[in-house]
Amino acid sequence: MNEKMTKGAAVPLYQQVMDNIRGEIEAGIYAPGSQIPTELELAEAYQVGRVTVRRAIEELVYEGYLTKQQGRGTFVNAPKLVRKVRQEADVQSFSEACRVNGMRPTSRLVSRHVVPASKEMAAFLGLEEGADLLAVVRLRMADGVPVMFENNYFPYEEFKFLEQENLGGSSSIFEVVRAHTGRYPENSGDCTVEIARADQETASYLAVPAGEPLFFMKVDFLDGAGKPLFIGRQYIVGSRFIFSI
Numbered sequence: 001m002n003e004k005m006t007k008g009a010a011v012p013l014y015q016q017v018m019d020n021i022r023g024e025i026e027a028g029i030y031a032p033g034s035q036i037p038t039e040l041e042l043a044e045a046y047q048v049g050r051v052t053v054r055r056a057i058e059e060l061v062y063e064g065y066l067t068k069q070q071g072r073g074t075f076v077n078a079p080k081l082v083r084k085v086r087q088e089a090d091v092q093s094f095s096e097a098c099r100v101n102g103m104r105p106t107s108r109l110v111s112r113h114v115v116p117a118s119k120e121m122a123a124f125l126g127l128e129e130g131a132d133l134l135a136v137v138r139l140r141m142a143d144g145v146p147v148m149f150e151n152n153y154f155p156y157e158e159f160k161f162l163e164q165e166n167l168g169g170s171s172s173i174f175e176v177v178r179a180h181t182g183r184y185p186e187n188s189g190d191c192t193v194e195i196a197r198a199d200q201e202t203a204s205y206l207a208v209p210a211g212e213p214l215f216f217m218k219v220d221f222l223d224g225a226g227k228p229l230f231i232g233r234q235y236i237v238g239s240r241f242i243f244s245i
Contacts, residue, residue, distance in 0.1 A: 013048050013052045014052045014053075014055040014056045014059070015056075016046075017042070017046050017048060017052060017053055017056035018055075018056035018059050018060055020046070021036065021042075021056060021057075021060060021065075022060060022063075022065055025065055025076055026079075030076045031076065032076050032077065032078040032079065032143075032145075033075060033076060033078075034075065034076050035072075035073045035074065035075050035076075036057075036066065036073075036074050036075070036076065038073065039053045039054055039057070042057075057074055061074075064077055064238065064239030064240065065077055077239060077240070078142070078143060078145040078240060079101070079103070079142075079143075093172055093173075093174040093185070094140050094147075094148060094150070094172075095170075095172040095174070095175075096172075098142045098143075101142070103142040103143045104142070104143050104144075104170075105140070105141070105142060105170060105172075106140075106141045106144065106168075106169060106170055107138045107139065107140055107141070107167060107168050107169060107170070107171060108138060108139040108141070108168055109136075109137075109138055109167045109168045110137040110138055110139060110149075110205065111135070111136075111137045112134065112135070112136050112137070112162065112163055112167075113134075113135050114132050114133065114134060114135070114156055115132075115133050115135045115153070116129075116130045116131070116132070116133070117129060117130060117131045117132075117133050117153075121133065121153060121231055124189065124190075124220050124228055124231060125155055125228045125230075125231070126228060127155060131155070131156075132155075132156035132157070133153045133154060133155060133156055134153070134154045134155075134156045134159055134160060134162055134163065135151060135152070135153055136150075136151075136152045136153075136154065136162060136167060136173065137149075137150065137151050138150045138152075138167060138168075138173075139205050139206075142240070145240060146205060146206045146207050146237065146240075147206075147236065147237055147240045147241055148206075148234050148235065148236045148237075148241075149202050149205050149206055149234070149235040149236075150232070150234050151232070151233040151234065151235075152173065152230055152231065152232050152233075153230060153231040153232075153233070154230045155230075158181070159177070159181075159230070161180050162176070162177075177229070177230075183223040183224070183227075183229060184223060184224065185221040185222070185223065185229055185230075186222065186223060186224040187221075187222040187223075187224075187226065188219050188220060188221055188222065189219075189220035189221075189222055189228075190218070190219070190220050191217070191218070191219040191220070192217070192218050192219075193215055193216070193217045193218075193243065194215075194216050195213050195214070195215065195216065196213075196214050196215075196216035196235065197211050197212065197213055197214070198210055198211060198212045198213075198214050198235070202214070202235050206235070206237050208237060212237075213238060214235045214236060214237060214238060215234075215235070215236040215237075215238050215241065215243075216233075216234070216235055216236075217232070217233075217234045217236060218231075218232070218233055219231075219232045219234075220232075
């Protein structure tokens with residue numbers, strides 16, 4: 001860390017400090033959950049002012065690399081998970097995204113229940129409005145850290161076998177569907193991402209404060225033949241996730 005910053009360079013000092021700390025986080029020098037040195041210690045190590053260090057830390061907090069805990073210090077967040085979002089014949093499951101990023105995917109089954117199809121869902125799935133859908137709700141984790149509160153909706157008659165499947169642990173629902181039906185999500189139809197605030201239930205599962213801004217992703221999955229397969233409605237912690245578009 002004892003790297004002197006280049007004063008007068010085109011890159012501002014705070015940016016140099018920020019890039020250096022981020023690089024050490026990504027290299028594992030500062031492990032997830034560990035505390036970084038104090039502002040004073042960093043200022044001395046980088047030979048810059050505390051105001052410069054403070055700005056760098058604030059930017060890294062904003063980007064989701066660090067979290068400041070009142071009275072305790074500044075701590076390193078778990079690595080972000082990078083996942084493709086626009087999926088043309090290249091759909092990437094959560095489990096696959098974790099493996100690509102060197103993380104271990106796990107799931108916790110929250111509920112399985114039958115719900116009536118909304119007009120929007122029925123139109124995509126080719127069903128009548130009000131038809132039975134099996135809602136599968138799971139908490140998805142990367143290296144044990146909650147990342148996604150996942151809600152998937154399946155036409156009940158074709159996918160009722162999911163009521164009996166073990167969908168917790170390391171199971172991939174994409175692979176379970178393929179094993180039973182021979183179909184696999186290979187394309188996506190409409191896919192949108194917007195900001196939503198965590199309600200009390202979602203916040204408790206994702207271990208974030210109620211009202212926390214989350215990514216809300218709506219995606220319609222198609223099989224290899226371009227036929228509707230199922231619908232996803234996912235709440236994602238922004239500080240733990242990056243979309244690759």
